[in-house]
Amino acid sequence: SRLHLTEEFAEDNLGVKDNGDGTLTVTMVAARYGFFPPVIEVPTDTPVKFRIASADVLHGVHVPNTNAATMIVPGYVSEITTSFPTAGKYSFLCNEYCGLGHDSMWSRLIVVEKTAGGS
Ligand code: CUA
Numbered sequence: 810s811r812l813h814l815t816e817e818f819a820e821d822n823l824g825v826k827d828n829g830d831g832t833l834t835v836t837m838v839a840a841r842y843g844f845f846p847p848v849i850e851v852p853t854d855t856p857v858k859f860r861i862a863s864a865d866v867l868h869g870v871h872v873p874n875t876n877a878a879t880m881i882v883p884g885y886v887s888e889i890t891t892s893f894p895t896a897g898k899y900s901f902l903c904n905e906y907c908g909l910g911h912d913s914m915w916s917r918l919i920v921v922e923k924t925a926g927g928s
Contacts, residue, residue, distance in 0.1 A: 818862045825849060832856040839881045840864035842910030844901045849916070852923040853896050859889045869905035872918060880905060893920040 816822060818838055824846050826834045832855065838845045839861055851857050861870065863883045870887075871878035879887045893899075903914035 817860070820845075825851060832858065835859045837861045838864050839868040839870065839903070839914075841866065841908055842903075842914040844870065844903075844914070844916035847916045848919065849901075850919040850921060851893065852921055853893055854923050856890060856892050859887075859891075861887045861889075866907050867905050868903050868907050868914070870901050871904050872899050872901055875899065878904070896920045896922045 817836060823836050823838060826836070828834055833851055835849055835851065835857055837849070837859060840863065844861075859877070861879070861881050862885075863881045866883060868881040869879065870881060870889075875891065875893060877889050877891050879889050881887045897920055899918040899920060901916045901918055903911055905911075907914065
């Protein structure tokens with residue numbers, strides 16, 4: 810699959826985008842052995858749609874202490890829509906065996922208190 814090479818998943822287009830309607834879209838790539846970009850920051854109590862593509866093999870993602878989890882199958886875009894009620898530091902962890910670096914495949918999700926003025 811060449812899906813990960815499409816413009817949406819080009820390196821410069823990854824990360825958090827404000828949809829302008831009170832929701833966010835986060836575009837990420839999963840690849841041996843990490844999630845990119847490696848740090849994502851979102852506000853509390855805001856619907857966030859994650860769109861994640863694999864650059865190589867089957868990966869999975871789950872965010873402990875939240876309901877966010879999915880498989881990331883090469884050639885498909887995996888979507889999770891959720892919101893995070895509690896500020897704090899969370900981790901994206903790979904939960905499908907993907908090779909020798911599987912156990913160290915993770916990245917950071919930082920949830921910050923939503924400010925009164927909006928996002
Ligand atoms: Cu990626 Cu395990």
